Amino acid sequence: MKIFSDNIESLSSLYVTHLRKALDMEQKITDALPKMIERSTDPELATAFRNHLQQTENHVNLVQALLRNATGSDGTETCKAIGGLITEAEDGMKDAADPAVLDITLIATGQQVEHHEIAVYGTLRTWASILGLADDAVTLDTILQQEKDADKLLSTISNGANLQAAA
Numbered sequence: 439m440k441i442f443s444d445n446i447e448s449l450s451s452l453y454v455t456h457l458r459k460a461l462d463m464e465q466k467i468t469d470a471l472p473k474m475i476e477r478s479t480d481p482e483l484a485t486a487f488r489n490h491l492q493q494t495e496n497h498v499n500l501v502q503a504l505l506r507n508a509t510g511s512d513g514t515e516t517c518k519a520i521g522g523l524i525t526e527a528e529d530g531m532k533d534a535a536d537p538a539v540l541d542i543t544l545i546a547t548g549q550q551v552e553h554h555e556i557a558v559y560g561t562l563r564t565w566a567s568i569l570g571l572a573d574d575a576v577t578l579d580t581i582l583q584q585e586k587d588a589d590k591l592l593s594t595i596s597n598g599a600n601l602q603a604a605a
C-alpha cells in the first residue's frame with residue numbers, strides 16, 4: 439500500500455487518535471495489574487506482573503510525552519478493546535476457584551492484553567516511521583519489545599502452570 443502526500447494529514451490525525459487510545463489502554467492496565475498481582479498464587483507469576491507494572495507505568499509516561507510533543511496535550515480517547523479484555527480478566531478471577539486454575543486464567547488474560555498491546559504498538563511504530571517521526575518510532579519500538587518480552591515470559595510461566603493445573 440502506498441501512502442500519498444494528501445493522505446499524510448489524515449494518517450497524522452489517526453496516529454494521534456491511536457496514541458490517545460494507547461494512553462487510555464496503559465492507564466487501564468496500570469489499574470488492573472495490582473489486582474492481578476494480588477490474586478496470583480505463583481510467586482514467579484506475581485513477580486512477572488509486578489515487574490511489568492513498573493514498565494507499564496513507564497509506558498504511560500512515554501505515551502504522554504509523545505502526545506504532548508505531537509499535540510501539546512495528553513488527553514485520552516477510550517480504548518474499548520482493553521475495557522473488554524479487563525472485564526474478561528475480572529470474570530476469570532471471579533470464576534476460578536482452584537489456585538492453579540486461577541493462575542492459568544491470569545496468564546491467559548495477561549497474554550491477551552500483551553497481544554493487544556503488541557498489535558497497537560506495532561501499528562503505531564509503523565505509522566510513526568511513515569510520518570517521518572523517527573524518535574517516536576524508536577520510543578514505540580522500545581515499548582513494543584517490552585510487551586513482546588512480557589508475553590514471552592508469561593508463555594514460559596504458563597508451561598509450568600498448565601502442568602500444575604492438569605495434575
Ligand SMILES: [Fe+2]
Nearest residue numbers: 464494497555
Ligand atoms: Fe504497555
Ligand SMILES: [Fe+2]
Nearest residue numbers: 552555585588
Ligand atoms: Fe504490557
